[in-house]
Amino acid sequence: DGGITQSPKYLFRKEGQNVTLSCEQNLNHDAMYWYRQDPGQGLRLIYYSQIVNDFQKGDIAEGYSVSREKKESFPLTVTSAQKNPTAFYLCASNLGQGALDTQYFGPGTRLTVL
Amino acid sequence: GENVEQHPSTLSVQEGDSAVIKCTYSDSASNYFPWYKQELGKGPQLIIDIRSNVGEKKDQRIAVTLNKTAKHFSLHITETQPEDSAVYFCAATRFWGGSEKLVFGKGTKLTVNP
Numbered sequence: 001d002g003g004i005t006q007s008p009k010y011l012f013r014k015e016g017q018n019v020t021l022s023c024e025q026n027l028n029h030d031a032m033y034w035y036r037q038d039p040g041q042g043l044r045l046i047y048y049s050q051i052v053n054d055f056q057k058g059d060i061a062e063g064y065s066v067s068r069e070k071k072e073s074f075p076l077t078v079t080s081a082q083k084n085p086t087a088f089y090l091c092a093s094n095l096g097q098g099a100l101d102t103q104y105f106g107p108g109t110r111l112t113v114l
Numbered sequence: 115g116e117n118v119e120q121h122p123s124t125l126s127v128q129e130g131d132s133a134v135i136k137c138t139y140s141d142s143a144s145n146y147f148p149w150y151k152q153e154l155g156k157g158p159q160l161i162i163d164i165r166s167n168v169g170e171k172k173d174q175r176i177a178v179t180l181n182k183t184a185k186h187f188s189l190h191i192t193e194t195q196p197e198d199s200a201v202y203f204c205a206a207t208r209f210w211g212g213s214e215k216l217v218f219g220k221g222t223k224l225t226v227n228p
Contacts (some may be wrong), residue, residue: 004157031213040123042203042218043158056211090157100146100207100214105157 004106006091011111021076021109023091031096032074036060037088049074050096086113116141116208120219128227133194135222137204138186144206147187149178152201194226
């Protein structure tokens with residue numbers, strides 16, 4: 001069963017804590033992305049990775065960090081420096097070869113700061 | 115940078131009617147325009163896409179049209195059904211940081227009334 005999985009589905013964090021959101025894909029895709037979605041807003045790009053051991057900041061990278069040690073995995077850490085972290089976080093992937101092709105999304109993680 | 119405007123933000127239709135959602139983009143270099151459907155609490159799913167060398171594409175009850183001169187593209191859903199109720203996002207590509215990315219509109223919440 002191929003696809004993108006994200007865990008956990010719901011996550012609660014106390015202020016001042018770092019939390020890590022998991023994203024795994026078995027589609028053999030090179031490129032992976034993290035987006036943030038707020039109510040009534042489109043998806044905003046946080047970080048992306050075109051290849052293992054390389055990643056780039058998106059439009060709203062401040063307060064977030066990522067790693068890409070394996071092709072299948074692209075975890076996102078929401079640090080205490082992110083002032084307003086409550087949101088729906090979406091991971092996506094695509095082949096990443098040349099022109100942009102279909103981007104597949106995971107089911108999302110809803111993060112709430114208490 | 116690329117900016118994508120999407121209208122309307124909400125749309126309510128009767129079952130069997132047609133629904134049209136419109137998007138405009140600013141970057142004339144954009145060449146790929148996907149549409150995503152997002153059901154409550156889930157990740158977006160691609161429903162149709164179009165590339166800049168094509169003016170129209172149809173898949174059963176769903177069609178997309180592209181006017182490159184005017185920089186706008188539209189999603190058309192015919193014979194709407196209650197299960198079409200969801201939030202729909204348009205997107206356009208932008209070239210940034212050495213690769214193409216997607217810029218998303220803010221979404222249209224479609225409600226199909228039985």
